[in-house]
Amino acid sequence: MEKFALIRFPDGGASIIEHNRLLRKVPRKMAQIYTHIKGPTRVDVIMDRNSGVELGYIYSIPTIYYENSEFLFTYKERQLGLLIKELLKDEIQLLSAPFISEILVDEDREKLRFSGIHTIDSDFFRVAAMYSCFMGLLKILKRQLPYMDIGIWRGDTKIGEIWIHGLAPYFNKMTIGGYDRHRLQKVSDRVLKETGLACEVTTSIDYCIMDRDMLIITEKPNIPIDCEGLLFLSYPIDVKDLDKMVGELVFHSGLLETWCDPFTDTDLNIWEELTLHNLLLYSLSGNYRELVDRGMWQGVGFNQFLSLICSQGLGMRGLIGSNGVVTYDRFRMIYFSDGSRTIKVG
Numbered sequence: 001m002e003k004f005a006l007i008r009f010p011d012g013g014a015s016i017i018e019h020n021r022l023l024r025k026v027p028r029k030m031a032q033i034y035t036h037i038k039g040p041t042r043v044d045v046i047m048d049r050n051s052g053v054e055l056g057y058i059y060s061i062p063t064i065y066y067e068n069s070e071f072l073f074t075y076k077e078r079q080l081g082l083l084i085k086e087l088l089k090d091e092i093q094l095l096s097a098p099f100i101s102e103i104l105v106d107e108d109r110e111k112l113r114f115s116g117i118h119t120i121d122s123d124f125f126r127v128a129a130m131y132s133c134f135m136g137l138l139k140i141l142k143r144q145l146p147y148m149d150i151g152i153w154r155g156d157t158k159i160g161e162i163w164i165h166g167l168a169p170y171f172n173k174m175t176i177g178g179y180d181r182h183r184l185q186k187v188s189d190r191v192l193k194e195t196g197l198a199c200e201v202t203t204s205i206d207y208c209i210m211d212r213d214m215l216i217i218t219e220k221p222n223i224p225i226d227c228e229g230l231l232f233l234s235y236p237i238d239v240k241d242l243d244k245m246v247g248e249l250v251f252h253s254g255l256l257e258t259w260c261d262p263f264t265d266t267d268l269n270i271w272e273e274l275t276l277h278n279l280l281l282y283s284l285s286g287n288y289r290e291l292v293d294r295g296m297w298q299g300v301g302f303n304q305f306l307s308l309i310c311s312q313g314l315g316m317r318g319l320i321g322s323n324g325v326v327t328y329d330r331f332r333m334i335y336f337s338d339g340s341r342t343i344k345v346g
Contacts, residue, residue, distance in 0.1 A: 007097035013062025039082030133254030177208030
């Protein structure tokens with residue numbers, strides 16, 4: 001198994017100082033100057049808790065900052081050169097980071113590829129894992145489903161169609177929206193033929209999202225989404241979205257078990273954990289690697305991903321939302337803490 005590298009969520013080099021006993025003793029400003037000169041640094045090791053095998057390393061790039069909902073990468077050309085040198089020294093062939101596409105542009109990733117270092121993002125894993133783990137919610141909500149009003153915006157995309165066909169058998173009221181009315185109508189006709197459910201079709205996002213008990217968005221919307229029910233963001237999220245994702249029932253990913261038990265002394269945030277899980281699955285599963293490398297973002301890739309995790313025995317632990325991990329038990333507690341949600345149940 002090839003070793004991988006996980007770049008930490010930008011912290012301006014704080015984790016480098018934190019993991020260096022000598023740097024912690026010198027004045028903060030002096031320590032920061034040192035980290036900027038030295039550049040990207042390995043700050044921790046990722047181990048398999050059971051076997052003790054090294055799986056990969058965690059790095060920090062000190063000149064990347066998260067400010068005003070954006071990433072700022074200063075002295076980028078020099079830092080990228082130092083990063084490549086550090087990764088080659090540690091024999092790293094696979095690299096990822098939270099929102100890596102906003103840290104490294106195509107030209108940067110091409111430089112890494114030329115040096116034998118492959119980069120991957122976590123967008124496909126995040127959305128596909130959410131779709132897979134969503135099925136666990138159907139069991140929890142089985143008494144509510146017939147009474148729920150669900151809206152799916154951008155049902156005229158491949159991902160939207162997957163959500164529509166996957167959920168139609170469970171609901172009695174579904175509104176599907178998008179810009180291509182002809183395609184939406186074809187999807188609606190097929191759903192009616194296969195399940196008997198007559199979907200309402202709309203090209204108005206305002207109407208599609210209005211007063212829904214459950215809302216699934218498959219493309220970044222151009223208006224703020226205010227949903228008092230369940231909200232699932234089934235599209236690639238950029239770092240600017242983080243401050244807008246508020247609420248206990250807003251979800252953007254699923255949480256799957258892995259074949260090994262990764263362990264590190266570093267406290268990873270939820271975006272780093274998602275990146276780690278994606279790296280592990282990519283490293284350990286040739287089938288998943290093929291899905292990602294073939295760019296199976298649309299259509300069949302989601303169904304293949306679901307088949308993959310079922311055949312490999314990967315357990316579904318719950319969902320990930322704006323407040324972190326929400327296990328199925330935790331979801332049940334949050335959702336049913338509002339007694340009004342049981343009123344619709346006959």
